[in-house]
């Protein structure tokens with residue numbers, strides 16, 4: 001698939017068939033995610049891949065799946081693969097205390113932006129695009145109960161589960177009402193030379 005076709009084809013699909021994601025495809029998707037950029041090459045991401053049916057149901061429950069069910073059905077637990085995307089600010093703090101990153105006065109940089117969230121977003125985008133490129137669809141849902149998710153999956157203290165990327169073969173889905181907002185055109189979003 002051409003890159004632009006993959007990008008244009010990607011959208012949040014909130015329904016999946018029962019068809020599995022092959023081990024080989026899952027491995028490819030996760031391998032590509034490792035090529036995301038990261039501040040200071042910190043790579044502070046980690047993933048918990050949930051494929052077991054009962055565990056998917058529990059991940060769906062933690063994600064508040066019942067709140068989506070009326071409109072979209074149980075698309076999170078239905079997806080054959082759920083990737084819980086985590087990030088650790090501590091990895092970045094440690095990295096930026098290394099000699100090539102630490103300031104001359106021996107202190108850590110003043111973070112202009114929490115790069116650990118930027119980086120997991122970039123990696124999540126690769127995961128979603130890779131899934132589409134391989135003929136799957138993906139949906140991202142934010143984790144509003146990070147404590148519950150951590151406890152259930154045994155995620156270490158310093159990692160924060162940002163959200164779940166559900167992947168599977170696309171089934172006929174309901175479009176999110178948010179899409180009625182329409183896509184903002186370049187003229188509104190892009191400023192050349194000066195805002």
Ligand SMILES: Cc1cc2nc3c(=O)[nH]c(=O)nc-3n(C[C@H](O)[C@H](O)[C@H](O)COP(=O)(O)O)c2cc1C
Nearest residue numbers: 010011012013014068140141142143163176178179
């Ligand atoms: C950071 C982020 C959080 C999101 N959280 C949710 C969510 O919790 N539940 C959900 O159904 N969709 C969620 N979405 C999907 C957006 O609603 C969706 O990307 C947007 O409506 C545009 O649609 P498209 O991705 O199909 O182009 C999220 C997307 C992003 C980038």
